[in-house]
Structure formats: structure tokens, C-alpha cells
Amino acid sequence: MNLRPITATLLLAAGLTACSGSGTPTAQPSATDAPSATSSPVTAAPTTPPQKPVPAESNPPGDIPDNLAFVDYANASGHYSFKHPEGWAEVEHGTVVTFTDKLNGVFVQLGPDTQPPTVQQANQRDVPRLRQSQPAFELRKVTAVTLPSGSGVRIVYRRNSAPDAVTGRQYRDEVERYEIVGHGREVIMELYGPVGADNVDAYRTMSRSLTFS
Numbered sequence: 306m307n308l309r310p311i312t313a314t315l316l317l318a319a320g321l322t323a324c325s326g327s328g329t330p331t332a333q334p335s336a337t338d339a340p341s342a343t344s345s346p347v348t349a350a351p352t353t354p355p356q357k358p359v360p361a362e363s364n365p366p367g368d369i370p371d372n373l374a375f376v377d378y379a380n381a382s383g384h385y386s387f388k389h390p391e392g393w394a395e396v397e398h399g400t401v402v403t404f405t406d407k408l409n410g411v412f413v414q415l416g417p418d419t420q421p422p423t424v425q426q427a428n429q430r431d432v433p434r435l436r437q438s439q440p441a442f443e444l445r446k447v448t449a450v451t452l453p454s455g456s457g458v459r460i461v462y463r464r465n466s467a468p469d470a471v472t473g474r475q476y477r478d479e480v481e482r483y484e485i486v487g488h489g490r491e492v493i494m495e496l497y498g499p500v501g502a503d504n505v506d507a508y509r510t511m512s513r514s515l516t517f518s
Contacts, residue, residue, distance in 0.1 A: 455487025
């Protein structure tokens with residue numbers, strides 16, 4: 306029996322199968338598709354467009370009343386405590402807490418330092434970070450400070466407030482940021498309100514009442 310025609314037919318069928326596969330061929334990445342060592346990560350977050358400073362109010366509505374009572378707050382997880390104005394809304398997440406009322410607020414969290422930061426360190430490290438993270442950041446001054454609870458730096462800066470949830474209006478905030486180390490631990494306290502508001506006494510009460518427990 307002559308098997309050559311059958312063998313040729315089988316070889317031809319096998320060649321057609323290898324060329325066609327089970328459907329459309331899957332495209333393989335070329336050398337130009339491979340990511341380079343200098344390419345940006347796929348998960349990189351988009352940058353936020355910079356904001357222009359909003360005008361400061363001529364008669365800001367953010368004064369904290371002089372007769373407002375202050376009450377104690379203690380953060381069990383962070384082992385710190387301080388006094389805040391009575392009646393302010395509280396939001397706590399672990400070692401972080403915020404108290405707000407209208408246009409004023411105080412934000413407190415733990416920091417990474419175990420030694421009091423210096424003015425030079427704050428200018429080299431913290432100011433650039435704030436410039437990147439705070440909308441329309443404007444540095445006013447950086448000074449060394451000593452409180453009853455410890456020592457560190459006081460950074461005063463301005464920023465645009467978050468837009469009002471209803472009106473979308475923004476205010477020009479002035480922030481007093483305290484980075485205080487005591488007993489080898491750091492607490493960062495930010496006190497803020499509209500530029501021009503008379504909150505000196507209230508800020509003094511809150512900052513000087515900070516203690517490590």
C-alpha cells in the first residue's frame with residue numbers, strides 16, 4: 306500500500322493548525338512596550354492643580370469668644386491630652402483628633418521625632434512638605450518654642466480653607482503648627498482660623514495645656 310499521499314495530507318493539516326491556532330493570535334509585547342527604569346509607576350496619583358490665595362476677610366467671622374469655656378480631652382491611644390473649647394465638634398481616629406466650630410479648628414496627631422526639632426530642620430524638612438500639601442501655602446515664620454509639655458518649633462503659615470460643603474466658599478486660613486517633643490515622643494498640634502481673627506488667647510490656652518500621659 307502507498308502511504309505517501311496520506312502522510313502529506315496529515316503534515317499539511319498540522320501546518321495549517323499551527324498557523325491558525327484557536328482564533329486570533331494574542332499580541333506579544335515588543336521591546337518598545339517594555340517599561341523602562343525611568344518610567345513613572347502606573348499607580349502614581351495625579352497632581353492637584355495649584356490654587357491661588359483667596360482674599361483675606363476684612364472683618365473675619367472667626368473670633369473665638371473670650372468667655373468660652375475649655376474642657377479636657379485625653380487621647381488614650383496617643384497618650385496625650387489638652388484643653389479645647391467646649392461644644393466644638395469632635396472627630397477622632399485612633400491617635401488623631403480634630404475639633405471644629407464654624408471656621409475654627411484644632412488638629413492633633415503624633416509625630417515621628419524623638420528629639421525636639423530645630424528651626425533649621427523644620428525649614429529643610431517640614432516647610433517643603435507643607436508647601437506641597439497645603440493649598441496656596443504661604444510661610445509666615447518658623448521659631449523655636451518651649452511649652453510646659455516640651456520643646457520644639459512653631460510654624461505659622463497661611464493656606465486656603467477647604468470649600469464650604471454648601472456654598473463652596475473658601476477662606477484664607479492662618480495656621481499655628483506646634484511640633485513638640487516631650488519624654489521622647491512628639492505631638493503635632495495645628496490651630497487654625499481665618500486670617501485676622503483674634504484667637505491669641507484661645508490658642509495659648511490649647512497649646513500650653515498639652516501634656517504627655
